[in-house]
Amino acid sequence: MTTPACRNNPSHQNAPRAHPERSARLSCNLAPSLLLRGLLALAALQSITFLALAGLPPGVFVLLLVAATVVVIAEYRRLNAISGRLTTRERRWFWRQGGLQREFQFRGELVLWRWLIVINGRDLDGRRVQLVLARDSVSGDDWRRLQAALRYSRAGAT
Incomplete structure (x- = not known):
């Protein structure tokens, strides 16, 4: 399969157009996403609201709140690690x-x-x-x- 030439591939200008082994080079710097962190915060807020309105016994509420907090912290760390x-x-x-x-x-x-x-x-x-x-x-x-x-x-x- 032939991939397109791009600005990151300086050799594409001299390569023959019909060559089947041509492949583009890509280099992207990735940073943690503010959008995904914001969506995670909204999901955490939604979970806490649901738990508060569910009318659960206090012991179950605290247990589920701790579990939700652990999941949110783990996902937040994972999102920040994408750099x-x-x-x-x-x-x-x-x-x-x-x-x-x-x-x-x-x-x-x-x-x-x-x-x-x-x-x-x-x-x-x-x-x-x-x-x-x-x-x-x-x-x-x-x-x-x-x-x-x-x-x-x-x-x-x-």
Whole structure:
């Protein structure tokens, strides 16, 4: 499958157009999303309101409130951990977080909406890679290039 040339791939200008092995390079800096953190806060508020209005016995209410708080804190940490660089080269995908770069392959469902991308994969050691990205996680140009690259990658994998 041929992927389109993009601004991040300087070699596309000299490459022959009919070459079947041409692949674009992509490099996107990802940052934690304010939008997703706001949605998480709204979901937490909704859960607390539901628990308060459910008329539960006090012991059950406190237990469920603690459970909801633990889930919200875990998800908040996960959202904040999505900070790094997503790159492609030679039809391979890489996730760099901190000083560690991991090559991964797509596994499971890929969500490509106008405002949300969910990437599920496994690195070469079998560890799970899951990236939940909102539109405000990257620049506008990088968002469009990332969506295009993901569409072409998944089409080639099936």
